[in-house]
Amino acid sequence: MSAIELSYTQYQIVVNIFSFTMTATTVSAIFFFLKRQDVLPRYRTAITLLGMVSVAATCNYLRLLLSWREAFRVVNGAVVQTGVPYDDVYRYADWVLTVPMLLIALVLVLDLPLRQARMRSTILGLLAVEMIGLGYPGQIATTITTKWTWWIAAMVPFLIIIQQLYGSMSAAIRAEPTEARRLISLARLVTVATWSAYPVLYLLPIMFPARSNAIVATQIGYAAADTVAKAFYGLLICTIAQRKSVDAEAAAATDAAFTATALATRS
């Protein structure tokens, strides 16, 4: 185990960032579970998935916080290593569960025909599992060559996901009404932008091994990317679902009024 020298401020920043992420994901889970009732039944699975992702993130960050506090102890204001390594490999367990759900939530607010929605969800879900699965051996590997090899391997499904979102799904996104299209394009951009942070953060400890700044920066970066990719992205998906529900209900009301007027005129 390599020696890591942390200042109290570095130690404290990570504790506070993890605590903040736990709270943000807890309250966003509550938001999604309550918001679920406000959208049409056909969008509820998407919102439920977002709530589940948030709960999984809370569990993940509680686990990371406990591991951080087990690996380092504060003695007379100074931070000492306890001998128990800090274990953030658990992040991969969280991601393999939640990343497919995030992609499927996007597919489910698109109003695709059932067969096509199922096909898109399966393709994107499997690509996400593959991406995380290929990143994991690199994370636990000890040689730089092995780490790079798996990094390159994991980039392949990531690039295919981007190609899916911007290539073969473009037609479906263009077919959406203006307001929804704008929000879906933003959600897609947030996905690609935040997910691009992960391969960069993965490389930080390779570039600067055993440097305490690199370790702290990696933890802050992952927490920030997780918060945006889960809570903020979820909020966007939720807004899309709510907007489409309101529009659909307004259209139904107009139809009903039109029918009533037509009937009244005819009689």
Add this chain to the structure above:
Amino acid sequence: MSAIELSYTQYQIVVNIFSFTMTATTVSAIFFFLKRQDVLPRYRTAITLLGMVSVAATCNYLRLLLSWREAFRVVNGAVVQTGVPYDDVYRYADWVLTVPMLLIALVLVLDLPLRQARMRSTILGLLAVEMIGLGYPGQIATTITTKWTWWIAAMVPFLIIIQQLYGSMSAAIRAEPTEARRLISLARLVTVATWSAYPVLYLLPIMFPARSNAIVATQIGYAAADTVAKAFYGLLICTIAQRKSVDAEAAAATDAAFTATALATRS
């Protein structure tokens, strides 16, 4: 790390105040989540936000209580420092998440047109984030000049928020029905009054460095301000939403009765 000498009573007061605040925010969260069903759908997001703020506050105070008990230990009736610093910097993580939500909840019970509500929420939310973000470097700074510099910087967005609430939002508040206007004005006053406590509390440890009375007074002051600014303020917003929902339903019932009478007269 500076030496802090606390009497057992001082130590105990903080433990009890934190426990009280945790309980108050927990039960107010339950109140908001249940009350949510009793208001019209258009006010539900506001009430949901209030519940989320209360849950975040509970997490915050649990975290503060644990940190307080980690920093001080009672040995044979005397309070000794353990060597782990008391960490209340986490308050800023809570505030950066919850203060925008509190302001947005006020905007959402105002019945503004969608576009204007979104604009007001964005402006007030960003100002709140800026205010907390500028206060934070001062909180962790070690020199008095730096602390004062950031204090002044954070006061700028705070004064703009007051100007927004009492200036550009006045017209919208005056347009509300009498009863709602009175409650909204009170909620606005509670916001400005309780939030004014924070910059004063921030200055206490600067004025009286390493004085145990100042530390205890700061903790009690923050807890009291948090309870009023979150639970009591939330109760006001909730009352506004409920009053407006009841009035809207009564108006709808009158309309329906009027239409029925008109139809009956015509036939």
